[in-house]
Structure formats: C-alpha cells, structure tokens
Amino acid sequence: MFGTSGIRGEVGKQVTAQLAFDVGRALASEGYDKVLVGRDARESGTVLADAVSAGLRDCGADAVRAGVVTTPTLARSVWQVDGDAGVMVTASHNPPKDNGLKLWDITSQAFDGQKRVSVADRLENQDFESVRSQELGEEIPAPDLAENHRNALTAAIDLDGDSGDDLSVVVDAGNSPGILTADVLRDLGCSVTTLNGEFDGRLSGRPSEPTAENCRGLRAIVAESDADFGVAHDGDADRMMAVTESGEFVSGDVLLALFGRRYAEEGTKVAAPLNTSLAVDDALRSVGASLTRTKVGDGYVAERLQDSGVVFGGEPSGAWIWPDEAFCPDGPLAACRLAEIVSERGSLDDLVADIETYPTKRTSVRTDEKRERMQMVAETLREEYDDVDTRDGIRVEVDGGWFLVRASGTQPLVRVTAEAETDERATELFDRAVELVERADDPNYNRQEGGRQKDGGQTSGSRDRMGISTSVNGP
Template sequence: MFGTSGIRGPVGETVTADLALSVGRALGVDADRVVVGRDSRESGELLTDALAAGLRESGTDVLDLGLAATPTVARAVGWEDADAGVSITASHNPPEDNGIKLWQPSGQAFDADRRATISDRVREDAADLQPWDGLGSRREADARERHRAALVDAVDVADPPHVIVDVGNGAGGVTVDALQDLGCHVETLNAQPDGSFPARPSEPTAENCQSLATLVAETDADLGIAHDGDADRMRAVAGDGTYLSGDVTLALFARAAADPGQRVAAPVDTSLAVADHLAEIDVTVERTKVGDVYVAERVAGEGVAFGGEPSGAWIWPDATLCPDGPLAACRLVELAAERPLADRAAEIETYPIHRDSVEVGDKAAVMDRVRDLVADRYDDVQTLDGVRVDLGDAWFLVRASGTQPLVRITAEGREADRAQDALAAARELLETARK
C-alpha cells in the first residue's frame, strides 16, 4: 500500500475517501493527537475530512492546518506535542493524483516498520472505535507563522539578494514569507494555490522551470527558487539564468554544511561529482536507497551533517529530519548573498550523466529479471536499491520507482562516450528483462 514516499495514486482509484478513513482509523489506534495538512489539490479537502473522521472515531484529537507545506506539517508534529502527522499530498505528481504521507514527532517520515503496521491494520480492518462520548476533537491550527520564524532564525543573510520564487501553484508560500522577513526583494511566479497546476507541471524540473530561468536571466535577480506542490522539494536557478542540476545543488549544500571528517548522505543515483567535490575538504558520501525516508534515516546517525537527493529533497538534521524546501530556499539565499551561485557551481567538475524512466507493467518482475541478467554479465554489482553496476570509469543504475509504475535508469561516465556506453548497456538490460 505504501511506497517509499507514502501512499500515492489516482483519486477515485488508488486514493479514495474510504482509504483515507481506514488510514485515519488505523493511525488512531495508538495516537492521541495528530496534525493534518494538505497541499492545494481540491481532492485534498474531502480526503482530509475522511481521514479526520477516522481519527476522531478512534478518540484521537485532530489539529487541522488546512493548506500547508509538507515540511510545515512534519515540523508541527513536534511543535504541537502530537503523536503523528499526516500530509494529504501527491507532492510533485500530476493533478489527478493525491496521497497520504505520515510523519513522526522527530519530523522523520514513518519508517518501514511503522508503514507496515498501518498497512496491516488497514488490511485487517483493525480499529479502536469509541462511543459517542469518547470521540476526538477537531480544531483548526496554524503552524505557518512558526515555520516562518524557524526559517528566519536558521540563516544569516547580511546582504539580502533579489529572489524570484516560483511557488508552482502549491502550498509553499511560507518561503515567500521568510525571504521577505529576511529583507530580500522577492518577486513571485504562480503564487496562487491551484491544485490543477495550470502554470506548469508540479515537479520543478529544468523543462518546467524555463519561465523562471528566463525571468531571472532577463532581470537583475540574483537567483530563482522553485517548489513542487507541497514544497518538500526545492530547485534553483543561478543569477545568470542557469538551472542548477540536483547533483550540483547537493554538492553546494553539502560542502557548506559539513566539516572535515564528517559525512553526508545521498542516494545511489547521485553523481560522482558530489563525492569528488566533497573529497577536497575530507568529507565522505554515504550511499542510501532512493527516497527521502532513507536519507533521513542515515542523516539521523552521528557524524552525518546533511542529506540530500538530486530530485530536490534536502535535509539538515540540526533543523528537522523532513525534506524542507523552504529551509533549502533560505539556505541557498544565504549562500548566494555571500557569493554568486554561478561562481560556486563553476567550481564543481561535472560529468555526463543520463536519467531516464520507462513505464512497465510489473516492475517487480522486471527487476527480478534485471538482477538475474546482471549477475551473469558483471562482477562489480551493488543491490542496495535496484541494481548498480560499476564499470570503472562509468556506472549505471536500474531501479524500480517507489511511487509510480516506472523503472528508472541512471548512467554516468567521466567521459561522454563512456556515459553513453553505460546508458546503452542499462537500456539493453531493461529491454531484455521486459520481453
């Protein structure tokens, strides 16, 4: 039922009010107070109502944040002394989808054991429903102001830059609040919440952020910030209009966060450029499975200063264990105020890297066949998450998406021809496995 980033899928098919009710009842078995918030999708209102009903039937009090960024919800669990938090969101997925993501008081997403417990309860229809005089309450709450204050306190911006923020019609308006409080000159794009995402698709990819990049390049803006629908992701544009890749952004954040001898956490699909850049200051990269929940688990360990994913999820354990897009925006503004992002990015040697996704009918069966094929053909193979093959001066990764019916391919080489060779090898493996 749960993928690595919670429950996601089409509304009315995978994600229904009945499912939300069942999750609420399952969560309410051992929770006295739960924080709930949603992104800008219209379906989020009815799903929140259904989830809240299941919680209240179980005697659980509900604190309803309404429209709220996912990191606001995650942080509010601890702030409100709650037992759990729930974000009604499909994050960067298209508007026809919605989902449910659960949070611990630490700000970390539910781990595998906790997700399994909720899944088992839903499947077994396990609940602890209360009589009429034992029902939980529901009241509105507002954590946006506290989140804004925490963001402002987390950074020091001596010379506030000019920033353009593309909110993506989502729930990330707290970023604008914080940057204005920091004294930045802030302009916005797509700031009106609208879960149909009329201005651009929710995921802030380079293609989807062309308007932002053009506006930054043609004005005196120092940088641009872009969020997805629930603002757990943050991507950026340098002052010259260059869209910063996820790997470059990861390297920038990690180098600023970590001291010599410390470690940073990053998933298996991260570029070698990150490790090479950090090695210059004696910082090492620990590889994790793909998914912010796995990065957060590693970041929670001693000596790990930062964790990030090239997709745009960034975690600073000194602040919270959830990916906080607004915090990432403020931290990047802090870096840009000290020195232009384009200059920082130019110091990171990058290598040709290719990422692709292939829709498949049965991704589990396809991946089983990929593993069998790789075992016969290659010696240096890692199976932490999917199948990663080291080719010496190149590598490729084939792994199933945790949230969609896709198999993803990543291939990189220190030279362009080797990257193409790795990509071709990965594609051939996948096509053979699909037959």
C-alpha cells in the same frame, strides 16, 4: 501500499476517501491519540483531509486540523501541537489528478519501515478499533503553523552582513503553500518577485515537478531581470530546485554538491541515495568530508542522518535535509540556505561552474510489470558484473563509471541512471542498462545475444522504448 513517499496515486482509483478514512482509523488504532492533519492546495485534498480526520475520531483520536500548509511545515509542527503523529495529504510533485498521504512522527521524520508496516497491516486486514459515541475523538484547529515555520527559518539563517539587503530572488511557488519561501526571504531583507504564487488546486501555473523543462518561465524571468537567482517548489514545497542569474537550471547533483561543500566539515558525512553523482564525492572530498549512500527516498536519507557525524542529506530530485533543523525535506529552508551561500560567496553561475561534473544520462521506462522486469535484470547483471549493489534496485560499479536500474516507488516506471568519466563510456553503460530493461520480458534474451563480458562491453540490437526521456549533464 506505502511507496518511497507514502501512499500516492490517482484520486478515485488508488487514493479514495475510504482509504483516507481507514488510514485515520489505523493510526488511532495504533495508539496515536492526537494527530496533526494538513494538506496541500489540490482540490481533492479537502475531502481526503476530512476523511482522515473522521477516521481518527471514529477510533477515539483527536485530529488537529492545520489546513493548507507545506509538508515541512506540518512535519516540523507535530511536536508543537503535542501531537503523536502527522498526516500530510499531498501528492507532492505528481500531477493534479493524483493525491496521497504521508505519515510523520514527532521527530519530524517520515514513518520508518516498521511503523509503515504496522499501519499497512491494519489497512489490509481492516483491523480497526472503533469506539462508542461518548469516546469519539475531537477536531481541534491548529495554531498558525506557517507563521511558526517562518519564524524558525528566519532565526536559522544568517545572510552575510548586510548583503541580504542586496539579494534579489524570484520564487516560483508552483501554486503551492511554498509561497512561504517568499515571506521568509523578505524577512531576511531580500528583494523578492513571485511567480505562480496563488493557491490553485488545479496547479495550472505549471506542472508541479520543478524540472528544467517545467521551470522555463522561471528561467526566462530570472535571466531577463537583475535577480541573483531563482527557486522553484513542487506542490507541497518539500522540494526546491534553483536557477542561476543567467537562467541556467541547476541540476540536483550540483545543488547537492554546493550544499554539501558549504555545510559539511572535515571528518563529517553527507547522506544521499545511490543515484547521486560522483561530482558530489569530489566536492565533499575538497573539504575533507565524504558521502554515505542510502536507498532512494528522503525517508532513507533521514534515517541515515541519525548516525553520528552525518550533518546534511539530500536527493538530486530536490529534497534537502538539515538535521540540526528537522529530519524532513524542507524546500523553504533550502531556498534560504542557498541565499546564505550566494550572500557569502557571490554569483551562483560562478559557483555552479566551479563544480566539476560527469556525463550523466537518466531515463524512465514505462511498464506495468516493474517487479518482473527488475527480477530479470537482476539475474542478468549478477551473472555479468562483479560489483553489484542490490540495496535499492541494482547499482553496478565498473571501471570509469556506474549505472543504476531501479523501479520507481510511486509510478509505473523503471528508472535508469548511468554516469562515467567520459561521454562515450556513459552512453555505453546507459545503452546496456536500458536495453536490459526493455528486453527483460524475453527470457531468452541473453542467450540470443550470446552473453556479456564482465567488463560490461557495449551492446547492440533493436529498441522498443516506452515513454523515455533522456537528460545528459556534464561537459
């Protein structure tokens, strides 16, 4: 029921008004008496948010209605409305046909495993505690939460001297409430140009996920203007990705390295998932800090930020968390922190060039049999390699590199990442991992190939790739 980012799927199939109604009933039945409910700009969000509110009130809880807000705005605001929990109706970076629900606690952190299990159990068993008419909950309008978020970010950011007045930024809001970022940057004295700044429930300006391909328009505008950098959000603005003044898309690993190097200090740690580049380790080592790796998912990163000495966390997908502000990914805050770095240290192109990267290859294999394929891959890799981490998928460390095979928590995909000191080694590891995933449905595959060596030698054989797109970072 709950993936790495809450409940998510196609509206009318996996995600329905009935499901949203039941989630509201489950929360109220769990004792959450006052719940903040918000949504992103998707057209389906109105019905789903109404259904959540109705479910809450059906079981005696009050629903505080926030309307269209960013996910970090809602997550940071649960305590401000004296709420016990929050529900954000969003599919984040997924396409417009999808929607979902993500649950937040009073600390601005996503529901942890036990809280998710409790809600999921009630949904599975239809275990709800409806009340009599005189005990029904109320629907309450929320105050201006976006304004509160905006004021908090303005207070948290200190652009270097008067240099903020000289910064020019292009903000691609992706037709989302992430247009908040433009308002905050203007408050800080920046000159701001907006792209896809109008709310559009169809997300027609560009695909929601802020990838290099999807941000072609932003890259062109920044490169052709005198802007210092550009930023892009997904559909609910929990993610933020960036573009340099020359129009270069900054990879998530490089952004993580830049943020970590700036906001970590000697003896502190940065939390990031298992698929994070070795470049981040190098950047942190240069300031005396270190990386602590987690399962993939911003919720797992947030949980690690509860540990002493962990001062920042992030995911290469674009989720950035500063625990001194909140335990949720905050795209507008990340955009402002990037402005802080550029105001202090100059050209983003130069800052990016200063991060030494490694050849990295990533792809996704589409399959409706994620679990079966992962089981077969795990069995094979445990036999072949000595250093296997199975906390989240299968991560294998080898001489000169590593690779990770992991089932997506929200889509019918198995994701493969490989990184190494040389392009040849990265390709070797990547090809081996992809081949295992593609051939995992053949129980005789390993015997046919004659086995593998513990050092992970390169493989050969035919390919039957399904929906794969590959990106390579590094020299």
